[in-house]
Amino acid sequence: MSLLFAAPGWDEGPWRNRFAALLPGRALVTPEKLVDRAAVRYAIVWRCPRGLLAELPQLEAIFSLGAGVDAILSDSNLPDVPIARIVDPDLTARMSEWVVLHCLMHLRQARRYERQQRERIWADDHDQPAAADLRVGVLGLGELGRDAARKLAALGFQVAAWSASAKTAPGVACFDGPAGLEAMLARSDVLVALLPLTAATRGFLNARLFARLARDGRLGGPILINAGRGGLQVEADIVAALDSGALKGASLDVFETEPLPQDSPLWRHPAVFVTPHNAAISHPDAVARAIAAQILAHERGEPLRNVVDRSRGY
Amino acid sequence: MSLLFAAPGWDEGPWRNRFAALLPGRALVTPEKLVDRAAVRYAIVWRCPRGLLAELPQLEAIFSLGAGVDAILSDSNLPDVPIARIVDPDLTARMSEWVVLHCLMHLRQARRYERQQRERIWADDHDQPAAADLRVGVLGLGELGRDAARKLAALGFQVAAWSASAKTAPGVACFDGPAGLEAMLARSDVLVALLPLTAATRGFLNARLFARLARDGRLGGPILINAGRGGLQVEADIVAALDSGALKGASLDVFETEPLPQDSPLWRHPAVFVTPHNAAISHPDAVARAIAAQILAHERGEPLRNVVDRSRGY
Numbered sequence: 331m332s333l334l335f336a337a338p339g340w341d342e343g344p345w346r347n348r349f350a351a352l353l354p355g356r357a358l359v360t361p362e363k364l365v366d367r368a369a370v371r372y373a374i375v376w377r378c379p380r381g382l383l384a385e386l387p388q389l390e391a392i393f394s395l396g397a398g399v400d401a402i403l404s405d406s407n408l409p410d411v412p413i414a415r416i417v418d419p420d421l422t423a424r425m426s427e428w429v430v431l432h433c434l435m436h437l438r439q440a441r442r443y444e445r446q447q448r449e450r451i452w453a454d455d456h457d458q459p460a461a462a463d464l465r466v467g468v469l470g471l472g473e474l475g476r477d478a479a480r481k482l483a484a485l486g487f488q489v490a491a492w493s494a495s496a497k498t499a500p501g502v503a504c505f506d507g508p509a510g511l512e513a514m515l516a517r518s519d520v521l522v523a524l525l526p527l528t529a530a531t532r533g534f535l536n537a538r539l540f541a542r543l544a545r546d547g548r549l550g551g552p553i554l555i556n557a558g559r560g561g562l563q564v565e566a567d568i569v570a571a572l573d574s575g576a577l578k579g580a581s582l583d584v585f586e587t588e589p590l591p592q593d594s595p596l597w598r599h600p601a602v603f604v605t606p607h608n609a610a611i612s613h614p615d616a617v618a619r620a621i622a623a624q625i626l627a628h629e630r631g632e633p634l635r636n637v638v639d640r641s642r643g644y
Numbered sequence: 645m646s647l648l649f650a651a652p653g654w655d656e657g658p659w660r661n662r663f664a665a666l667l668p669g670r671a672l673v674t675p676e677k678l679v680d681r682a683a684v685r686y687a688i689v690w691r692c693p694r695g696l697l698a699e700l701p702q703l704e705a706i707f708s709l710g711a712g713v714d715a716i717l718s719d720s721n722l723p724d725v726p727i728a729r730i731v732d733p734d735l736t737a738r739m740s741e742w743v744v745l746h747c748l749m750h751l752r753q754a755r756r757y758e759r760q761q762r763e764r765i766w767a768d769d770h771d772q773p774a775a776a777d778l779r780v781g782v783l784g785l786g787e788l789g790r791d792a793a794r795k796l797a798a799l800g801f802q803v804a805a806w807s808a809s810a811k812t813a814p815g816v817a818c819f820d821g822p823a824g825l826e827a828m829l830a831r832s833d834v835l836v837a838l839l840p841l842t843a844a845t846r847g848f849l850n851a852r853l854f855a856r857l858a859r860d861g862r863l864g865g866p867i868l869i870n871a872g873r874g875g876l877q878v879e880a881d882i883v884a885a886l887d888s889g890a891l892k893g894a895s896l897d898v899f900e901t902e903p904l905p906q907d908s909p910l911w912r913h914p915a916v917f918v919t920p921h922n923a924a925i926s927h928p929d930a931v932a933r934a935i936a937a938q939i940l941a942h943e944r945g946e947p948l949r950n951v952v953d954r955s956r957g958y
Contacts, residue, residue, distance in 0.1 A: 341770065423800045424774050430799060431748040438745055444758065447918045450911045452903035454922035456655065460738050484798040485744060486737045589766035597764045604761045608768035 332357040332369045334386065337376040337395055345374075348618035353625060372625055376612075380405045391634060393621045395612050397421060397474060398559050399638050400527035413638040414624055420616030422477045428557055428609035429478040429522055432581035433487065435603065436520065436553045437464060459548035461486035467518030469534075470525040470558065471497040471504065472644075474610075478524060490514050494530075512542065519547030520555060527559035528643030535563040540571045551578030557609040560584035569595050572602065583609040646671040646683045648700065651690040651709055659688075662932035667939060686939055690926075694719045705948060707935045709926050711735060711788060712873050713952050714841035727952040728938055734930030736791045742871055742923035743792040743836055746895035747801065749917065750834065750867045751778060773862035775800035781832030783848075784839040784872065785811040785818065786958075788924075792838060804828050808844075826856065833861030834869060841873035842957030849877040854885045865892030871923040874898035883909050886916065897923040 333349060335342055335358050346358050359370070361379055370386045376395040383392060384407040392413045394402060399415055402408065435441070439455065446453060464487055468479045471493035483489040483501040490503040492514045498504050505514040515521070521543060525531045535556060543552035554577055556563055565586050571577040579601035585594075588607055596602050628634055638644060647663060649656055649672050660672050673684070675693055684700045690709040697706060698721040706727045708716060713729055716722065749755070753769065760767060778801055782793045785807035797803040797815040804817040806828045812818050819828040829835070835857060839845045849870060857866035868891055870877055879900050885891040893915035899908070902921055910916050942948055952958060 420774055420776070423776060424772075427748060427752060427775055427799065431745070431752055431754070434741060434745040434748065435754070438741060440745070440749070440754070443917075443919050446920070447911060450906055452920045454920045454925065456925070458738075458922065458925055458927075460734055460927070461741055462734070462737060481799055485741065485795055592764055597761060603757075605757050606760070606766045606768045608772065611768070611770070611772055613772075613774070 331371050332359050332366070334359055334361070334364065334370045334373040334375075334382075336361050336373060336378040336382060338379070340376065340395075344614040345618060348614045349374075349622065352618055352622035374621060375402060377401050378405070381407045383407075384409050391625075391628060393624065394638075395617060397425075397610065398527055399644060400559060400561065403638070403640065403643060412634050413640075414621075414634050415636045415638055415644070416612065416617055416620060417473050417636045418612075418616050418620045420613055421610050422473050424613075425474050425524070425557060425610035426478045426481045428583065428605070429524075429555065430481050430485065432555050432557075432603060433464075433466060433482060433520055433522070434461075434485070436549065436555075436579055436581070437461060441600070441603075462488065463548045464488065464519045465490065465517050465544065465547065466520045466522060467492065467514045468502075468522045468524060470523070471499060472524070472526070475522075475524040478522060482522075487520075490517060515539065515542040516544060518543050518552065519549055520553040523554070523556040523558045523562055525558050525562055526644030527561045530643070532561050533564050535568070537564070537567040537571060537576070540567065540576045543577075549578055551575055553578055554580040554582075556581070557583045560586045560588060560607075565594070565596065569599070572599055577601075579603075581605075583607055645685050646673050646680070648673055648675070648678065648684045648687040648689075648696075650675050650687060650692040650696060652693070654690065654709075658928040659932060662928045663688075663936065666932055666936035688935055689716060691715050692719070695721045697721075698723050705939075705942060707938065708952075709931060711739075711924065712841055713958060714873060714875065717952070717954065717957060726948050727954075728935075728948050729950045729952055729958070730926065730931055730934060731787050731950045732926075732930050732934045734927055735924050736787050738927075739788050739838070739871060739924035740792045740795045742897065742919070743838075743869065744795050744799065746869050746871075746917060747778075747780060747796060747834055747836070748775075748799070750863065750869075750893055750895070751775060755914070755917075776802065777862045778802065778833045779804065779831050779858065779861065780834045780836060781806065781828045782816075782836045782838060784837065785813060786838070786840070789836075789838040792836060796836075801834075804831060829853065829856040830858060832857050832866065833863055834867040837868070837870040837872045837876055839872050839876055840958030841875045844957070846875050847878050849882070851878070851881040851885060851890070854881065854890045857891075863892055865889055867892055868894040868896075870895070871897045874900045874902060874921075879908070879910065883913070886913055891915075893917075895919075897921055 349358050371390050374393045466487045466489050468475045468491040471491045476499050479489050479491045479502045492505040496506040581603040583605045663672050685704045687706045780801045780803050782789045782805040785805045793803050793805045793816045806819040810820040895917040897919045
């Protein structure tokens, strides 16, 4: 009985070590070395080659190595076995670190002070707003959105969150549905996108949405922060909005094409922070532990947790 | 009856407006326009000209516009009236924003990704530690230290704090006294200084102290973060420690001489973040409200709060 580890471009070494320790006696195979397809019970994947999973007759479950499962679901030849999202406190905490960092960098004008330091300029902003002056709107109230919202609220930001279906979160003004979206956007100085990528959310972050954000906030215009999925955003609209002032700034960890192409204007835009899709890395220690725990529970006859609803797309 | 507003270099306009609204009927005078010295009951000061306060025969109290009172206490001709520190939730929250921002910038390698963005390099760090991997030690458990420690803990950092006398804070490992200092330094990957400046703390952040910080942490060496007072630090020692590797990085908002001299190597050090003593600005709205409330309470016969202990120095 073996585990397929299909994550092209990733260094498999640390994963092999972790799974060997956590699930002794089971071979970990990669797609290139896969010979005995019938031996594979579990697939652990990130950007798995399409069609490969359908060739595994004894496959019992698919485990995603990242929070997003859109790439898995885009495989038109996907076998009918459960797909489990990774929900791991380490991954969630890392995402919140990145979101809080970027909210604070925009609030506290990190790029201005970085430039001033390079130029040895000692000058401050006598009208620096506080976190309590800023309204942050979080799109998505799954594990990631909920944790980020809570931590932003702890720092004093006025936090609201929106999800497709009604949810609640302590200390967070919660909105849902189309009318709720409108209301939340209208009170958001900073918009944080932590939505799953589905047919309904592809291209969600576009010019029409930016036009609905608050314009009366303390930063002089709305800020877009996307740590969700690149497919959520229309980059041409982001660039145009930054140039027109419809957006005042952005922090983007994900992009329509990754790596971000060399000719993208986002690299050099003075109001944009670009990070290389590393807001929340899947650390082998934490993620392998979570997946191994799921496999062992499944083999004890317990139900898998965090199973994807294919009709919903996440 | 008048209020003396002595804060050389500050724009007095916003303060005049706030105090006029909060304490109607009392004139706000600046040192240059001060004629009737006997009319001054309260002095509201930041870097007040030395000797000036002693010339006010009816002075009842001195209010500091900033959290540090060392400049007031350095006036050898200080009248024997109570000095009240500013303790204001807005000021405290702003300080914590800056401290959390800088802890996260070091954790998440903000300068590396800023440089990579400038050079259009898409590359991440496969061994990025999480906040939970870092031990932050906060020096000082007054209002500022306590709030920063709490917010750092909420983000997942392992937080300890040290104060001269024994104190407690929820979720924070608390140390005190000389042995406690040694123990806290030995478990600190990031050291955050939020101490008052007194005879006992002047030059506290020096080479001997840096040598006692943890060297087995995930960042490859200790980080110094000083948002307290410039007099706490020995800048020559900081530069030498950064060059030798005894310190891996630093964030400094305060300096021995401010503005930071043009020829300071700190401006251009690649591992140093310099900000212009604006970690926690005293916002007229919040600070004037706090001072006016103290004056009104004093006039109702209530005791002043946050009165400085001159023997202790804060």
